Amino acid sequence: xxxxxxxxxxxxxxxxxxxxxxxxxxxxxxxxxxxxxxxxxxxxxxxxxxxxxxxxxxxxxxxxxxxxxxxxxxxxxxxxxxxxxxxxxxxxxxxxxxxxxxxxxxxxxxxxxxxxxxxxxxxxxxxxxxxxxxxxxxxxxxxxxxx
Numbered sequence: 001x002x003x004x005x006x007x008x009x010x011x012x013x014x015x016x017x018x019x020x021x022x023x024x025x026x027x028x029x030x031x032x033x034x035x036x037x038x039x040x041x042x043x044x045x046x047x048x049x050x051x052x053x054x055x056x057x058x059x060x061x062x063x064x065x066x067x068x069x070x071x072x073x074x075x076x077x078x079x080x081x082x083x084x085x086x087x088x089x090x091x092x093x094x095x096x097x098x099x100x101x102x103x104x105x106x107x108x109x110x111x112x113x114x115x116x117x118x119x120x121x122x123x124x125x126x127x128x129x130x131x132x133x134x135x136x137x138x139x140x141x142x143x144x145x146x147x
Contacts, residue, residue: 002038029131046139068098105145
C-alpha cells in the first residue's frame with residue numbers, strides 16, 4: 001500500500017459511473033494515498049544512488065528490496081476474497097522484481113533469464129490495477145539500467 005497511489009486525473013472514476021457520493025470506502029485504492037510514503041523515500045534513494053553511489057544508500061535500497069521480495073509469500077497466507085484476488089498480480093510481480101534486483105544488485109551483469117523475468121514483472125507493474133498505480137517502477141527500471 002505504501003508504494004501504490006490512486007490513479008490520477010480522475011481516471012479512477014471513469015465517466016463518473018463507478019463511484020457515487022455514498023460509495024463505501026472499502027477498496028484497496030481507498031486505503032492508498034497520494035505521495036505513498038515508501039515510494040517517495042525509495043524513489044529518492046534510487047535517484048541519489050544513481051547520482052552518487054554510497055554504501056549507506058545501497059544498504060537502504062536493499063532493505064526495501066528485501067522487504068518487497070517477501071511480499072507475495074506473506075500475501076499468499078491471507079484468506080482470499082474477491083477484493084484480494086485482484087491484488088495478486090501486483091504482489092507476485094513486485095516480489096519477483098524485487099528479488100531479482102536484490103539478488104543481482106552487486107553484479108555488473110544480469111543473466112538473460114533474470115533480465116527477461118524482471119522485464120516481464122515490470123511490465124505487469126506498469127499497468128493500472130484495482131484503480132492504483134505502483135509508483136516505484138521507474139526507480140526499479142533505473143536499477144536495472146545499471147546492469
